[in-house]
Amino acid sequence: xxxxxxxIVTEIPGPKSRQLIKELGKIQNVGxxxxxxxxxxxxxxxxxxxxGNVMLDLFTQISSLPLxxxxxxxxxAVTDPSNLSTFVNRPALGIYPPADWVGRLQAALLSxxxxxxxxxxxxxxxxxSVEHGMKAMFIKFMTERRGSATLTPEExxxxxxxxxxxxxxxxxxxxxxSFHGRTMGCLGITHSKYIHKLDLPVPDxxxxxxxxxxxxxxDHVRENQEEERRCLAMVEELIDTWNRKGLPVAAxxxxxxxxxxxxxxxxxxxxxxxxxxxxxxxxxxxVDEVQTGCGATGLFWAHEHFRLSDTPDVVTFSKKxxxxxxxxxxxxVPKDGFRVFNTWVGDPSKAALLEAVVNVIxxxxxLDRVKVTGQHLLNGLKQMQGKYPGLISKARGxxxxxxxxxxxxxxxxxxxxxxxERGVHTGSCGAATLRLRPALILENKHVDIFMESFxxxxxxx
Amino acid sequence: xxxxxxxIVTEIPGPKSRQLIKELGKIQNVGxxxxxxxxxxxxxxxxxxxxGNVMLDLFTQISSLPLxxxxxxxxxAVTDPSNLSTFVNRPALGIYPPADWVGRLQAALLSxxxxxxxxxxxxxxxxxSVEHGMKAMFIKFMTERRGSATLTPEExxxxxxxxxxxxxxxxxxxxxxSFHGRTMGCLGITHSKYIHKLDLPVPDxxxxxxxxxxxxxxDHVRENQEEERRCLAMVEELIDTWNRKGLPVAAxxxxxxxxxxxxxxxxxxxxxxxxxxxxxxxxxxxVDEVQTGCGATGLFWAHEHFRLSDTPDVVTFSKKxxxxxxxxxxxxVPKDGFRVFNTWVGDPSKAALLEAVVNVIxxxxxLDRVKVTGQHLLNGLKQMQGKYPGLISKARGxxxxxxxxxxxxxxxxxxxxxxxERGVHTGSCGAATLRLRPALILENKHVDIFMESFxxxxxxx
Ligand code: FES
Numbered sequence: 001x002x003x004x005x006x007x008i009v010t011e012i013p014g015p016k017s018r019q020l021i022k023e024l025g026k027i028q029n030v031g032x033x034x035x036x037x038x039x040x041x042x043x044x045x046x047x048x049x050x051x052g053n054v055m056l057d058l059f060t061q062i063s064s065l066p067l068x069x070x071x072x073x074x075x076x077a078v079t080d081p082s083n084l085s086t087f088v089n090r091p092a093l094g095i096y097p098p099a100d101w102v103g104r105l106q107a108a109l110l111s112x113x114x115x116x117x118x119x120x121x122x123x124x125x126x127x128x129s130v131e132h133g134m135k136a137m138f139i140k141f142m143t144e145r146r147g148s149a150t151l152t153p154e155e156x157x158x159x160x161x162x163x164x165x166x167x168x169x170x171x172x173x174x175x176x177x178s179f180h181g182r183t184m185g186c187l188g189i190t191h192s193k194y195i196h197k198l199d200l201p202v203p204d205x206x207x208x209x210x211x212x213x214x215x216x217x218x219d220h221v222r223e224n225q226e227e228e229r230r231c232l233a234m235v236e237e238l239i240d241t242w243n244r245k246g247l248p249v250a251a252x253x254x255x256x257x258x259x260x261x262x263x264x265x266x267x268x269x270x271x272x273x274x275x276x277x278x279x280x281x282x283x284x285x286x287v288d289e290v291q292t293g294c295g296a297t298g299l300f301w302a303h304e305h306f307r308l309s310d311t312p313d314v315v316t317f318s319k320k321x322x323x324x325x326x327x328x329x330x331x332x333v334p335k336d337g338f339r340v341f342n343t344w345v346g347d348p349s350k351a352a353l354l355e356a357v358v359n360v361i362x363x364x365x366x367l368d369r370v371k372v373t374g375q376h377l378l379n380g381l382k383q384m385q386g387k388y389p390g391l392i393s394k395a396r397g398x399x400x401x402x403x404x405x406x407x408x409x410x411x412x413x414x415x416x417x418x419x420x421e422r423g424v425h426t427g428s429c430g431a432a433t434l435r436l437r438p439a440l441i442l443e444n445k446h447v448d449i450f451m452e453s454f455x456x457x458x459x460x461x
Numbered sequence: 462x463x464x465x466x467x468x469i470v471t472e473i474p475g476p477k478s479r480q481l482i483k484e485l486g487k488i489q490n491v492g493x494x495x496x497x498x499x500x501x502x503x504x505x506x507x508x509x510x511x512x513g514n515v516m517l518d519l520f521t522q523i524s525s526l527p528l529x530x531x532x533x534x535x536x537x538a539v540t541d542p543s544n545l546s547t548f549v550n551r552p553a554l555g556i557y558p559p560a561d562w563v564g565r566l567q568a569a570l571l572s573x574x575x576x577x578x579x580x581x582x583x584x585x586x587x588x589x590s591v592e593h594g595m596k597a598m599f600i601k602f603m604t605e606r607r608g609s610a611t612l613t614p615e616e617x618x619x620x621x622x623x624x625x626x627x628x629x630x631x632x633x634x635x636x637x638x639s640f641h642g643r644t645m646g647c648l649g650i651t652h653s654k655y656i657h658k659l660d661l662p663v664p665d666x667x668x669x670x671x672x673x674x675x676x677x678x679x680d681h682v683r684e685n686q687e688e689e690r691r692c693l694a695m696v697e698e699l700i701d702t703w704n705r706k707g708l709p710v711a712a713x714x715x716x717x718x719x720x721x722x723x724x725x726x727x728x729x730x731x732x733x734x735x736x737x738x739x740x741x742x743x744x745x746x747x748v749d750e751v752q753t754g755c756g757a758t759g760l761f762w763a764h765e766h767f768r769l770s771d772t773p774d775v776v777t778f779s780k781k782x783x784x785x786x787x788x789x790x791x792x793x794v795p796k797d798g799f800r801v802f803n804t805w806v807g808d809p810s811k812a813a814l815l816e817a818v819v820n821v822i823x824x825x826x827x828l829d830r831v832k833v834t835g836q837h838l839l840n841g842l843k844q845m846q847g848k849y850p851g852l853i854s855k856a857r858g859x860x861x862x863x864x865x866x867x868x869x870x871x872x873x874x875x876x877x878x879x880x881x882e883r884g885v886h887t888g889s890c891g892a893a894t895l896r897l898r899p900a901l902i903l904e905n906k907h908v909d910i911f912m913e914s915f916x917x918x919x920x921x922x
Contacts, residue, residue: 031798
């Protein structure tokens with residue numbers, strides 16, 4: 001059963017973690033390793049490290065656990081004899097899918113597809129989902145330009161070489177403070193921290209400003225509307241400029257909430273504006289829900305909050321979805337095989353786990369729970385910012401996907417460390433933001449444990 | 462138990478496969494889907510499709526099954542209660558590794574590391590392995606150029622934008638007919654089929670010729686030496702040209718055998734030459750063993766056949782290794798964290814399966830078996846090309862990683878189809894090559910079944 005409270009018995013990382021970090025350091029870089037965990041005994045919302053520290057986990061493996069640790073339904077999926085061959089025999093899914101694959105796609109993915117999206121392609125992680133989602137958009141863009149013309153020998157031979165006309169000069173527009181992954185194409189649309197791209201030759205593509213909204217939102221309605229209009233105008237201008245300089249923008253990529261870059265949010269109007277601009281220009285709109293998808297915002301997909309008049313063209317997912325992949329409009333499904341393709345194109349064993357997760361989300365009404373718990377969490381954060389006004393601000397979020405800003409990085413980092421000493425594990429993002437990424441099973445009682453510790457830590461800052 | 466012989470009861474794809482392809486076609490592009498499989502009853506070297514056809518599988522999910530279907534050791538790894546939490550709780554491995562992770566890396570990966578390589582980084586598939594392997598080489602290259610100088614503010618801010626000096630202009634040199642993956646960086650070093658890159662903006666990097674050897678090798682020793690010398694000279698020339706045009710070559714990427722581009726092989730001298738040139742120029746050498754690694758050539762790594770005087774800098778793997786990743790020299794391990802990084806950086810459940818596989822390879826002396834079976838297979842192929850000289854040629858391979866060329870694509874494709882009608886499933890690559898990629902458990906008796914069918918099919922061509 002899930003522990004009732006956190007329990008801290010050593011500093012973190014403790015002696016056993018430090019020993020293991022030392023050993024792992026002989027094998028690879030361990031600059032990012034924080035502590036080692038005992039996943040056998042971790043349970044529900046509680047993560048247990050190898051030194052026996054029991055932490056309330058509000059970061060959940062960089063936002064990648066839908067149901068916390070060792071959920072009975074996931075244990076059942078792994079131990080179910082009818083799933084055994086799915087875990088043992090990973091197929092080349094794009095050529096030789098298993099007998100139950102269509103049913104699995106329907107139960108695990110189409111049953112939770114974004115409104116009006118009926119096509120899905122599995123992948124294995126967030127990066128390949130975004131890379132292949134972009135490929136689908138490039139292919140659509142060029143197929144339309146080519147029209148009914150057949151491929152020329154020159155297009156074919158130059159494509160093999162990696163040169164125009166077969167490999168055209170095309171760009172994807174993205175936003176400042178975005179994060180979409182760490183392979184080369186994904187890095188071309190990622191602009192959050194310099195260390196992600198330093199020393200790497202990445203595509204130099206247009207970057208628009210993402211709205212920087214003033215909080216509380218109710219007190220800055222007009223300023224924020226103007227800010228969003230400026231950002232949208234910049235998008236239009238960049239598309240125009242880059243088209244004219246011979247590097248056409250084939251698509252725009254955006255996160256519903258910029259999860260790594262500082263939990264930056266924008267309004268429905270902004271996203272509707274992006275949809276309108278991209279439709280008007282005949283280019284694709286990729287909404288990257290790798291971090292926001294799978295219910296954390298209280299709706300299954302964060303972009304559902306925007307009630308767009310037309311669906312995005314591509315919606316990517318991974319993390320809590322356990323499998324990577326993307327939904328797309330039918331018109332963005334390549335007409336030929338072997339274009340959005342690789343050896344595995346996903347993993348049926350992850351889809352089997354996702355099917356179990358989706359059934360729990362539906363059966364336990366977890367989206368409703370997330371809405372309730374999220375409201376409680378956001379209320380608490382707002383109360384805290386009222387109590388510590390010089391220190392924290394901009395409490396914000398959807399569902400339990402919440403964040404709050406600190407006056408500077410140092411106070412943010414110190415707060416996270418002090419929270420951990422009290423057994424509450426949280427995350428950071430952006431310049432001075434504390435981010436909360438709990439599992440969908442979080443309850444008000446867990447929020448209360450966090451909020452009591454948060455209050456005490458802030459009081460001592 | 463494994464079937465004794467193939468058994469074909471319908472055409473392939475049969476009616477059940479065709480029905481499922483139709484249903485899947487409503488959800489995604491199915492241009493690459495061949496037939497649906499029943500993985501519950503597939504066993505050992507035999508794949509069973511949903512229509513009940515039992516095929517001897519010499520292609521094994523694009524070369525990705527080390528031990529065939531439903532091997533008892535892999536079933537044991539999945540059902541072992543001590544592995545349960547590993548399959549249920551996928552961690553953010555780069556920050557919160559599980560307690561047994563160092564031991565797992567040692568047992569599953571370092572115990573089979575290429576000679577003199579002691580550092581390994583897990584990834585999740587071939588593409589991210591190559592992408593991050595290239596990143597490690599770019600980082601090494603620029604870190605050396607920077608020397609003791611600290612980062613300038615301009616380097617940091619331009620890196621976030623994706624522009625020099627933070628994101629420098631750098632290239633990786635690769636070879637004609639290479640294949641390294643389908644994300645943008647991987648596509649920059651891939652030159653096998655135009656459809657892989659058509660319509661996609663991929664890096665335009667230098668491409669050298671891969672040796673085109675004349676067979677039988679013994680009859681063309683001098684010509685082949687000259688051909689390899691010409692290709693190496695082209696590598697040196699391209700490095701020089703691209704350096705002078707301001708797009709320095711930071712690394713060379715090469716497959717020990719070009720697995721997608723036509724099973725093209727080169728000699729030890731060629732690979733030693735590449736190692737010498739890259740060392741002389743102070744640039745990295747990435748040997749991509751995604752398809753060749755894990756024992757199929759009779760040695761665990763194909764590049765071991767070359768007995769290089771100095772190890773490659775990066776050796777990538779995936780497919781039969783079940784987990785992606787790369788080994789590297791210590792000097793190619795980035796000094797800072799969060800550079801070769803992503804949410805999952807691999808999957809401990811795949812490492813658990815790999816550990817079981819490695820124990821079987823060692824315990825059952827499978828590399829010895831591959832050598833014996835491979836010799837039998839290659840002898841058979843040579844006999845066939847003696848018998849059908851106008852039709853097939855260039856029988857070649859290492860271990861059971863074998864191939865033979867046809868006079869044209871049509872006769873190759875027809876042979877593969879006719880073989881399948883007789884229950885032997887093989888693969889194609891390059892322009893007119895039939896490739897064999899059996900599991901490591903293949904035995905002489907399976908080779909005999911293939912060879913008898915091959916003989917009959919060729920006799921009727
Ligand atoms: S790039 Fe996604 S799993 Fe490798």
